[in-house]
Amino acid sequence: MTPLERRCRWLLRAYPAWYRRDRAGEMLGTLLEASGPGQGWPSVRDVRALVSGGLRVRGWTWSLSMLWVVAGIVGTGYGFYITTKPYTWADVSLGIEGWSTDPVAVQIAVVLATAASLALPIPVLIAGFIRLRGGRPRSWLRIAAWAGAWITGFALMFQGDIWGSYPANCPATADSCPAIGSPAVVSWGDLGICAALLVLGAVMTWILAVPAHPWKVPGTSSDRGGEASRWPPGADDLQI
Numbered sequence: 001m002t003p004l005e006r007r008c009r010w011l012l013r014a015y016p017a018w019y020r021r022d023r024a025g026e027m028l029g030t031l032l033e034a035s036g037p038g039q040g041w042p043s044v045r046d047v048r049a050l051v052s053g054g055l056r057v058r059g060w061t062w063s064l065s066m067l068w069v070v071a072g073i074v075g076t077g078y079g080f081y082i083t084t085k086p087y088t089w090a091d092v093s094l095g096i097e098g099w100s101t102d103p104v105a106v107q108i109a110v111v112l113a114t115a116a117s118l119a120l121p122i123p124v125l126i127a128g129f130i131r132l133r134g135g136r137p138r139s140w141l142r143i144a145a146w147a148g149a150w151i152t153g154f155a156l157m158f159q160g161d162i163w164g165s166y167p168a169n170c171p172a173t174a175d176s177c178p179a180i181g182s183p184a185v186v187s188w189g190d191l192g193i194c195a196a197l198l199v200l201g202a203v204m205t206w207i208l209a210v211p212a213h214p215w216k217v218p219g220t221s222s223d224r225g226g227e228a229s230r231w232p233p234g235a236d237d238l239q240i
Contacts, residue, residue, distance in 0.1 A: 003040050005032060011042060014054025016209055061124075061131040062208050068124050069201040071116035072157040073194050078110050079164020080190035117157060125150045131208060145207050153200050160193040 008031045012024050031046060042050075055063060102110075128146040132139055164187045 004035055004042070007040075008032065008042055011047060011050045014051050015057050016054075016211075018209065018211055019057050058208070059131065061127040062205065064120060064127055065124050065204045065208070066201060067116055068120040069153065069197055069204065071113040071120065072153065072160070073197045074109055074113035075117055075157065076160035076164065076190045076193045076197065078106070078113070079160055080187050080194075083164060083187040083190075121150070121154055128208070132210075142207050142210070146204075149200060149204050149207060153197070153204075156193050156196055156200065160190050163187045163189045163193070 005028070008028055009024075011031075012020055012027060015023075027050075031042060034046070035042070125147070128150065129143060132142045132146060
């Protein structure tokens with residue numbers, strides 16, 4: 001296997017397994033055929049086409065759920081970060097230790113992650129139910145698993161927010177309060193929650209690893225007709 005082929009195979013993972021099962025070979029052949037002699041990496045155009053096509057096939061429910069998980073990881077990771085630095089009480093603003101000393105890029109990322117964490121939980125839950133409803137044997141098992149995954153994600157993010165906070169009811173003038181950034185307040189548990197959220201993302205991806213509609217499975221529709229029906233979303237943009 002050439003380096004180009006190996007990298008193309010990794011790119012094809014943008015598509016769900018049920019989609020790759022019948023089309024991966026054809027798509028890989030098209031990519032390799034379109035590549036020039038000695039080319040070691042797929043072109044930028046091919047990367048864009050495959051990634052955008054994979055996102056369209058996975059659907060907006062998967063995209064929303066992954067955005068929610070990433071927002072939780074960013075927020076929890078920031079909670080760990082702010083408990084490890086030796087801030088003073090003068091650096092506390094908006095109720096967040098060290099907020100005034102953080103780079104603007106970090107502040108923007110935290111604000112966006114916080115907004116997503118607050119706005120997405122209910123839409124993600126409902127979108128999953130709609131995505132998995134009816135038409136398949138034992139679909140209720142995936143629906144129940146989706147509800148369990150959502151509850152787990154919500155609980156992890158809530159716990160991460162608690163662990164990432166400075167000890168409550170501890171005024172700045174109290175001598176018994178640990179210093180911000182001291183080992184007494186470092187939120188090591190937030191690292192475990194970040195790892196758990198990564199696993200949750202994989203679990204949610206597995207739960208959604210079925211086509212939204214049975215007729216979208218490659219080879220199950222005979223009336224989509226001809227060569228065009230064999231190509232995945234985004235394939236028209238591949239360099240040939």
